[in-house]
Amino acid sequence: MRTVFGIDVSKASSEVAILVNGKRVYGYTMPNDIIGFSRLLEDLKTVSNPEIVFEATGVYSRRLQAFLEEYSYDYTRLNPLEAKKQLDGLRVRKTDKIDAEKLASSQFVLNRKPTYVQEEVYQNLHDLSRFYQNLTEDIVRTKNRLHKVLQIAFPEIENLLSTPTGEQYWNLVSIFPTKHWVLELSEAELKEAIRNSTSKRISENRVGNLTEKLVGLAKQSYSGISKTSPMVEEVKYDAQELIKLTNRREQVLQQLIALAEPLPEYEILLSIPGIAETTATSIIGELGDIRRFKSANQINAFIGIDLKHYESGDFLGQEHITKRGNPYARKILYKCIHNIASASHTNPCHIADFYEKRKRQSQITSTKP
Known part of the structure; x- marks a missing residue:
């Protein structure tokens, strides 16, 4: 028996939808406080290996996340854009109850993996x-x-x-x-x-x-x-x-x-010419534990510097970054690469060389064969 809890988090309360083997068995509204979380805990304890799915809603979902981590429950936290693309259909009918049920029912189809929980230091x-x-x-x-x-x-x-x-x-x-x-x-x-x-x-x-x-x-x-x-x-x-x-x-x-000094990535970042303590700590603070990313493309998507490609018939659109990721990390890394490029005049490094190489390549107009 497979049980999924779909939770649609709002400011003061959350909608909970409980599905067993793809069928809704129960649902309720809980306040986002100790009373509501205690009720959710009682329901979770009645189930073996519950799957919990909710959408990241900024500061509002942080309390739910902290509660689940305190009681050692795995959860799947969805990016809002990812959730929208997965749950949107042709017929638009949106309520918090429907969203909670959709989050749970889609888990039976998509089988999302639990979210990687970072260490507290990150x-x-x-x-x-x-x-x-x-x-x-x-x-x-x-x-x-x-x-x-x-x-x-x-x-x-x-x-x-x-x-x-x-x-x-x-x-x-x-x-x-x-x-x-x-x-x-x-x-x-x-x-x-x-x-x-x-x-x-x-x-x-x-x-x-x-x-x-x-x-x-x-x-x-x-x-x-x-x-x-x-x-x-x-x-x-x-x-x-x-x-x-x-x-x-x-x-x-x-x-x-x-906080950052004991982390191995801190010393690595400081070894790059153009990066000092402020930039190094900000990069770690925004990117977190990069071990949770499986590839460089995932990091690019998280930051929002992955390229948007558009091609139709004989038309090939110019590629631009999506800017859908973390704007703070994007701003920090933008300034960081300029610092590295400036420092390369006196402290050359392979990162600056690679940046200049890609910069020259981007100036070449690409055409579709």
């Missing part, structure tokens, strides 16, 4: 990698906001240091949101503020030069706001927030490195 790396990327996005947005308000308050301060970024720059912006704060202080007070703006050692000569330059920029500036404007608080807030975000991102990076 899931932790994935979550931390996404956290790192979210922090990076927050930093970019906050930088843009700070730049916008500084164009009104004190745009000249962006020319004080070689680049308008970093802990010292943001500290100075927080101390001197407009020119008024600069011109009201004495030279000694300005020098003390500049010394305290960085945790690194700074020479007296450097302090004197920055003080002189800051005063000159303040005298040159025409502020669009007064000293009591609410925008002053926004400038200070954005500058302080950037310091917090960059420090938190650095902490997350150190956590990523600590």
